[in-house]
Amino acid sequence: MTQMNVDICSKSASAASGVRRSRGLWRAASLLTVVLAATQLQGCFVLGLGAVGTTAYVATDRRTAGSILEDNTIELKADNRISSALGAGVNVRAVSYNQQVLLVGQVPSEADKQKAEQVVKGVPNVKAVLNEIDIGPVADLNRSATDTLITTKVRARLIDARDIFGNAFKVTTSNSVVYLMGIVTQREADRAVQIARDTTGVSKVVTMFNIISEQQLQDMRNPQKENAPPPEPRGNNPA
Known part of the structure; x- marks a missing residue:
């Protein structure tokens, strides 16, 4: 119950x-x-x-109001950094919960996948990154x-x-x-x-x-x- x-x-x-x-x-x-x-x-x-x-x-939500705001900030910064680092031809989304970041989407190469992970790890207050980006054409x-x-x-x-x-x-x-x-x-x-x-x-x-x-x-x-x-x-x- x-x-x-x-x-x-x-x-x-x-x-x-x-x-x-x-x-x-x-x-x-x-x-x-x-x-x-x-x-x-x-x-x-x-x-x-x-x-x-x-x-x-x-x-x-079981997160605090401050944690929710921080997650929203992380997502915005992560998406901006990925866009700047990888440019067009990729489709990557960062999802943050309690400062843990999930990366999903598609990139053309393994190098791009690893680059996306590295730039997100550099975002302030990110505790962990799960990189689930697929290598292949954009969905x-x-x-x-x-x-x-x-x-x-x-x-x-x-x-x-x-x-x-x-x-x-x-x-x-x-x-x-x-x-x-x-x-x-x-x-x-x-x-x-x-x-x-x-x-x-x-x-x-x-x-x-x-x-x-x-x-x-x-x-x-x-x-x-x-x-x-x-x-x-x-x-x-x-x-």
Whole structure:
């Protein structure tokens, strides 16, 4: 039983109803974010939504607000450095979670792949880099659309799961390989991997988790306790 379920059982019926409504709103907001990513909308509408989205994720993300801001800064700097170092003809994306960076995409040579990793390692505050860049031609629109759809399905299934908290996970897909990041317990990690593996179209699941204990999770959920800093990465594990 998740902490949310424990809280619901211990409160009055009216409080339980409020929690369910809140959960429904978070699910709707999360799915809206996924749909926007899937359609790859650009421009002022997405920027306008960003202010709301940031507030939502600060409230539900297990990273601190400072860590979220740092991850966003790392991604921006990493993408800019890769673009300057490699130029046109590559498609590389940096995804940062708790200052761990995942690199996905396509480059024409092994030298380009290693160069991308080196420039990202030079970004301030990066703790670790998992280089999953493919060597080959840039993915076409069909491949990109398929990856986006897989991410959408995995994300939705994580949100629908009643025994874990979907917003604790960051999902990235490249060439049908799903990468899962997050600050989670081993129980949550195992369940998320199972969900991702069972999703249509997924060829492999790779995890980049920060594993915490169940007690640490309870402490994070208790606003009266001071949260300890997120744990250091425990390695990159193909699942």
